[in-house]
Amino acid sequence: MKFKQATKKVDKNRKKVRIKEYDMDSSGRRSTLPISSTSAVALVLIVGFSFGFIIASYTGSSLTTVDMKSEPRPMEIELSNDDNLIQPEEGRSNTNSKGLDSNSIPLADKIPANSGNNVSNRTQSPEAKSTAHPTVEGLSRSQHPPPGSKESFKIENLRRKIPASEVGIAIRKDMKRYICNGYGPRLGNLMFLYATCYGTAYDFSMTLALNNGDYIYGPFEGIPKPKQPKSRYCRGGQRSFNEVKPRFYKRFNIQKTDKYVKLNGYLQSWKYFANSFDDLKQQFTWRKSIREAVVNIIQRLVKTSYPKDDFNSVTTVGIHIRRGDYVHEHRPMADKPYIESAKQYFLSRYPKVLFIVTTNPESEARTWCTTNVINGTGKTVFSGAKNDRYVDMALLSMTNHVIISTGTYGWWAGFLSNGTVIHYDWIPKNHYKFNREDYILPYWIGIKATKIDWSNSQFRTIKPL
Numbered sequence: 400m401k402f403k404q405a406t407k408k409v410d411k412n413r414k415k416v417r418i419k420e421y422d423m424d425s426s427g428r429r430s431t432l433p434i435s436s437t438s439a440v441a442l443v444l445i446v447g448f449s450f451g452f453i454i455a456s457y458t459g460s461s462l463t464t465v466d467m468k469s470e471p472r473p474m475e476i477e478l479s480n481d482d483n484l485i486q487p488e489e490g491r492s493n494t495n496s497k498g499l500d501s502n503s504i505p506l507a508d509k510i511p512a513n514s515g516n517n518v519s520n521r522t523q524s525p526e527a528k529s530t531a532h533p534t535v536e537g538l539s540r541s542q543h544p545p546p547g548s549k550e551s552f553k554i555e556n557l558r559r560k561i562p563a564s565e566v567g568i569a570i571r572k573d574m575k576r577y578i579c580n581g582y583g584p585r586l587g588n589l590m591f592l593y594a595t596c597y598g599t600a601y602d603f604s605m606t607l608a609l610n611n612g613d614y615i616y617g618p619f620e621g622i623p624k625p626k627q628p629k630s631r632y633c634r635g636g637q638r639s640f641n642e643v644k645p646r647f648y649k650r651f652n653i654q655k656t657d658k659y660v661k662l663n664g665y666l667q668s669w670k671y672f673a674n675s676f677d678d679l680k681q682q683f684t685w686r687k688s689i690r691e692a693v694v695n696i697i698q699r700l701v702k703t704s705y706p707k708d709d710f711n712s713v714t715t716v717g718i719h720i721r722r723g724d725y726v727h728e729h730r731p732m733a734d735k736p737y738i739e740s741a742k743q744y745f746l747s748r749y750p751k752v753l754f755i756v757t758t759n760p761e762s763e764a765r766t767w768c769t770t771n772v773i774n775g776t777g778k779t780v781f782s783g784a785k786n787d788r789y790v791d792m793a794l795l796s797m798t799n800h801v802i803i804s805t806g807t808y809g810w811w812a813g814f815l816s817n818g819t820v821i822h823y824d825w826i827p828k829n830h831y832k833f834n835r836e837d838y839i840l841p842y843w844i845g846i847k848a849t850k851i852d853w854s855n856s857q858f859r860t861i862k863p864l
Contacts, residue, residue: 609625618686717796753778823845
């Protein structure tokens with residue numbers, strides 16, 4: 400058996416402390432190892448440090464020196480940019496044994512405030528909850544992946560839910576660094592600009608500076624009011640960042656030393672706000688007066704079209720047709736075969752369907768819709784003759800499902816929809832200013848189109864569902 404024993408003596412002549420360490424070997428003899436006072440101090444320090452390390456390891460903490468008086472600094476996160484991260488899902492049915500689409504949410508007599516604001520009811524798995532991801536210090540949400548990463552563009556992250564207490568955090572919390580943008584009146588473009596600025600503010604641990612009178616507050620009741628007007632926040636020179644192309648994602652190289660930032664362009668890519676989907680859906684809650692107007696319209700149209708049927712037995716599908724300036728500017732527009740194909744998708748899945756059409760207020764648009772949509776397959780009606788733009792977009796987002804054509808107005812109706820979204824899939828590969836994967840959401844269902852006349856941007860549907 401082997402053990403150690405220590406004793407000490409004082410050498411009167413050398414005036415040193417001597418520590419004798421005995422090692423009992425198998426023969427029973429002891430060997431003595433003299434140690435000077437300097438070595439003894441070193442030995443004590445080593446033993447003390449080792450003991451402290453063992454205690455820290457046992458308690459799960461790390462041996463890190465922390466200045467408790469210093470202020471926490473925002474974490475600088477390196478973002479990635481990969482334009483080939485998401486492959487769109489093929490068109491497929493989610494029907495169950497009863498013939499109902501798993502994404503469908505029947506329209507009730509009363510629609511709650513958050514109707515049309517959530518993509519899915521899918522809950523987060525226990526494994527996902529236990530996975531620690533780097534987040535922006537001071538603006539962290541529930542287990543979001545690093546902004547700009549491949550994980551942030553995955554469908555499960557886009558459908559991730561956050562508590563109400565975290566909604567609008569990049570407005571409510573003053574991070575001493577600011578996004579200082581202006582916001583125009585056109586609704587679809589306005590919503591993209593706001594969403595990109597908000598998502599960027601969150602991703603880079605900044606505050607989105609707003610004024611109470613900004614256009615974005617017009618139709619929505621879920622956007623927090625700023626604590627101070629924008630002029631109180633944005634006092635210094637702004638550093639501007641320009642988009643590469645209108646519907647193209649490339650991360651902004653914002654540094655933590657940039658205190659005032661302005662983003663320039665249309666900024667129409669969902670990847671700029673991939674970590675803020677549910678936050679924005681809750682912010683874009685329609686005002687009560689708009690929701691009530693939509694409920695009355697839908698109930699009236701269903702009762703008129705199906706007078707003998709129960710309201711909840713009818714599946715409502717909104718259809719958005721973009722005409723107006725697109726006609727004069729020869730921009731891509733959906734054709735009749737696309738609308739007919741999209742209608743058949745729902746008619747083959749539900750026994751009673753009502754299609755509700757919204758379009759531009761010009762007479763040309765209503766005439767085209769009457770000929771090509773109203774008089775087509777299935778029971779189809781206009782939403783109304785004089786609805787304002789807020790009511791029409793809210794209606795599209797609050798029907799059970801939605802068919803969108805082109806333009807950002809329809810895009811946001813699809814974003815806010817709780818049901819299946821069918822889109823006109825016209826953007827080709829290598830388009831000179833649009834990147835399909837950066838603009839189209841990966842869980843939408845597309846109907847392919849091809850360009851047939853390069854002189855006036857006419858497209859033709861080639862792949863019906």
